[in-house]
Amino acid sequence: MVPLSWYLIFAAALFSIGMFGVLSRRNAVAILLGIELMLNSVNINLAAFWRYGDVHLMAGQVFAIIVFAVAAAEVAVGLALVISVYRSRRTVVADEIDMMKW
Amino acid sequence: MSFWNDPLKVAADWLLGVFTAWGMPELAANILIGFLGVLILISILMVLDIGLVWVERKVVARFQDRIGPNRLGPFGLIQPFADIIKLMIKEDITPAGADKVVYNIAPMLSMMSVLILWAVVPLAPTILGVDLNIGVLYIIAAGAIGTLSIIMAGWSSNNKYALIGAFRQVAVMISFEVPMLATLLIPTILAGSMGTAAIVEGQDIWYVLLAPLGALIFLVAAIAELGRAPFDLAEGESELVSGYNIEYSGMKFGMFYAGELLHAFTFGGFWAILFFGGYRFFGLEKVSPFLAIAVLLFKAFIGYWLIMWVRYTLLRIRIDHMLAFNWKFLTPLAFTLIMVTALMNALLSGTSTWLYVTGMFLSNVLVAWGALEIARSYSRRERERIEGKRIVEAGH
């Protein structure tokens, strides 16, 4: 049997990788890719806790599904924003979108 | 239990005996047997696929008032094999500027997305790859992989026709997935399970009688999902030459082509499984599993023939019309139908069979009639608007 720790460490690693992507990529779409990885790592945790706790309590799976919905919403809005920004500014580099700083 | 009643089990037991006698551990033997089973299924499917090439060519010829292949072998039966050999010995070109890895993976994924569907096809009461309790969702998931393969092919070819074709096809596929998923839920509601085996077992009355409109929507969505006429604008020869697979040649093109044919046949099969009782036919399936397979294949061929009939009869539809049709008509209709079906099912459960069937059927007819009335009044307004505009223009 796989111990719970493996899943948690796996998820933590995926989370960190996603976070690196979010912090370091220039392209806004790539930043969103990193966010997806982070959300997925959270879902792994939720599913793992469901399996290793009482399988009759469905909270883990339910919230994994809600995370799916949130991820879908986030991607839809995020990409729409990126495309909208691209249309007006002709760039998707996050560092160059800094009009609103002051 | 004899071979004729449960061939799969008997064969597996026999093989297990043989392998363990050879000194193989039981787990390894089981895995090996599983692989063998998959291999055999896929081989049979590929042979069937070759047959489908012939069927398709013959049928299209008949629709177009021709004879079709008739030189090689009786009725031209050898013709597809000749085609295969031709495809195999053709030069396999990878265009310069193409993304090689992605370019080469795409056709495999395309073929795979079709083949994995057969894992949940209940061929006979005892012959079923996996009895997944989420069978119908699995169909959509496999379709998602097909979508991916198309966009990979279109993008990696480094060709704008291919890319545009892929864009169109993907837009259509992810759009029509919505009503398809919605109609897949109708058998789910009726059978109370998402497993394909349970859906077939639940069809004491074919679901096409309980949800004729659902069956129709599923067929339309399936044809769109397949990218066949009248929804074949992804390949639109006159505009895009051939769509996403324009740069492919040789056996890679063959895989796309074969994948498409098998996909159409598979959806014919799923149509039969979900709405026409699958392998069930007045108790014939109980006589022998082989008879059950024959029944299923026969029904699948009918569905496949219907898809071909549509393809070679109707004209191509413009992309925006098609997406508008999906989002503004088919999707709301499918959702309405789910709600009506669920409601009627809950209301009528426990009543007599006749009342149940009649009620379900009539509710479907009512929904269809309402949808058509709404569409008709909308199109009348639209027509009047345009005609009014024309009159004004003519006045100037």
Next chain:
Amino acid sequence: MTGEQIVFLVVAFVTLFAGLMVVTTRNLVHAALWLVAALFGVAVTYVILHANFLAVVQVVVYIGAIAILFIFAVMLTRRDMRDQGPQMNKNWWFGAVLAVLTFGGLYFLLQGWEGMTKTATSYPVGFDAISELGNALVSPAGYVLPFEVASVLLVAALVGAVYVAFNPRNGNSGK
């Protein structure tokens, strides 16, 4: 080491490798395709966890819709189809340090937790997780409210996304 452990390790390493490729590869379409691979790995993890429904939904939603959307977005936001310039911002090394620190911190915290080495009880035979999940999602005693809120969120996101991405200049809705 049991078969399940081997499978898990293989899947985990493939997923992590794919994840790393997502955040490091220069070609964004490749990054999106690597994301697909990573998401598929996660789906397999769900299967190992007996969460079949989640696995299939993962494939349908993430691979079938989200990844495709990403590829679309990547293609729509590039004037030519080549990537030029650096793909990392100038603080990338600091991001890497932070990511390593986060992982280290999480690992450190997890180590001290007694539930860490827990192993799962055997999966109950004949347990219909899907009906349970369905009931939990829509029964008032379960999670119907979060579920409904999530659906409202989806609708809001749908409308918002259409509104934000809609270009009135070449849109065809101008009557």
Next chain:
Amino acid sequence: METTTLIWLIPLPPLLAFFLIVLFTNRSKALSHTIAVGAAALSFIGSMIVFVRALGVEHLGEHPFESAINWLPTGDTWFRIGVLIDPLGAAVLFFVAITIFMIFLYSVGYHNYGQPAGDHDVKGLPPHGATVTDEHGHKHVVPSVEPMYSRFFAFLGLFAFGMYTLVVSDNLLTLFVGWEIMGLCSYLLIGFWYGKPSARDAAVKAFMTTRVGDVFMLLGIAFLYSATGTLTFREIFTEETLHALASTPAWFGMTASGLIALLLFIGTVGKSAQWPLHVWLPDAMEGPTPVSAMIHAATMVSAGVYAVIRMFPLLTADWNGHELTTTMTIVAFIGAFTALFAATIAVAQNDIKRVLAYSTISQLGYMIAALGIGAYVAAAFHLITHAFFKALLFLGSGSVIHGMEHGVLHTGNHHVDPQDMYNMGGLRKKMPITFWTFLIGGFALSGFPLVTAGFWSKDEILADAFGHGHLAVFVTLAIAAFLTAFYTMRQITLTFLGEPRTEEAKHAQETPWTMTTPLIVLAFFAVTYGWVGISEHFPILGGLVPNWFHDFVGHTLAEVPEAPEFSWIPLLTSLVVALGGLALGYLTYRNVKSVSEDKFQIPLLKNKYYFDEAYNFLFIRPAYWFAENVVYKFLDKGVIDGFLHAFGPFTQGTGSALRNYFDLPVINRAIGDGSAEITYWFGGKLRGIQTGRVQQYLMLALVTFIVIGAALYFFVFAA
């Protein structure tokens, strides 16, 4: 479907129709009435299913359909609300469903659906008619469609919801909620033609008068809840609870149960228009006729009686079966008195609807009197038969008015009142369906022997009164019955028989099918419903049909009340009064040509015993006086305004001082401007880290998070 689920669902379609019409479809007449009638039909079908299922249950009284949910947490228990259909509920549901559905249908025709919009019709006034030009170029005036058509159906829907809620509820609170919803709707519907001052006044009058009763009723409910801790019928009507209530003394020499019952009964007095709160009902005839039928015959006023029947165990909790208790005496007195009193007024009224209104009051008094002497099955029986024939009569009178309006439009003489019976006459030839159905309804109301429902129910009440020895009640009710037959025949004679007295009556016309169909259906029930309750002891006929009603409804209570022994006296009495009244009425009014020949236009009766004037003098004028002189002139002008006038200058002075010596220097300069300058200075220094780059922000946030987290972990949790 589960029967209980179905019962829960019965009230909902009309409510849904109300909201749909109000929110979405109020611009479309066809859609609105389709929705409303459809909703009424749905509820009707549901009610019939429930009724039929209720018939199929053995011992429904002990095992009624009931279902309840937790609603309101009250400390450590729950206040539960739910639905209950016991035999009484089923019987009431039956007639309520039929009459409501019929009234919905009737309203379509009554409001002239399908006719053109009027030339100068305005919202808030009855339609005046529209001028149309036919193919020959002749102009005709035809009835025009009601301008607020959709609104009417919306109100009707809400009203039906209130009634169904009241019938199916298993506790006093939801019953009261339905009761009050009906009160509101009654107000809205009576004042439907709010352009007419009389309608406005009538609406306010109805609302205020019933409010008096409702306040007492709410008091009763509160008393009951504090005494027993529950409002659910079946929990109250247990042996122990009733016994406890009956043995608790309260004020005025009554027991707690008696006092509660009395308070609840006052609510009924308001709702069912019993003396002395009867004054609103005749004025309520200002509303459109379907409303009159609905509120004032079939449903709302019946609801009052229904509530008393529901509360009957409470009413009789301390009754030993012979001597009437204080409360019962009051109830019996008010009922009997009202029955006689209203009947005398009805004799002198000329407005076709007003006669019926007083007749309703009188008949309700019958039921109340029956309850007062403990004959609750008879009361329930009369309640139901009365609902059928009175709805029939009201709808018939509406049909007559409608036909007369047609005549008025034809002649164009708008000064002719289409409701005055002395403008009618001879309508039987013009409106045959209306005539025959009205005749049936009238005979049923008079208690025409053997064939009509009214005879059987009325006879049962008289028999009960006689058999249990309440002779005063018996005699009063018998006289009232005689008067009833008399004025009914007067009405029929004046309206339908003889020759037309005006030009308008000559041009009256039969009404459309949507109006006549309900008449026919109701007429059917007005005749046949009596046959389900024929006493076994009745000579010859008794026993031919089992006394189903008595068995069925009687089982609502734990102990089935005994039917009194058969006696010839009440039977003969009812035969004599019914036939005698009818005959006398016909003979007296056979040849009456105009009002001046009417011998019964006694001023006292004509003016309803001057009750309106008395109330005006006793309550309304003092209230006005109090409002004008005490509240307005003294309190408002003198005390409050004076105080304000003194307060103003004082405040102004203080304010200006505060402003000059505190606000401007301290707050504005030092605190206001000073903080802004400090913030500005800090902002200038800090703007450097505001790069506008999301990822840098994120990094900063993470660094902060990690530092704080680590610090917390090591210094707080680990330490």
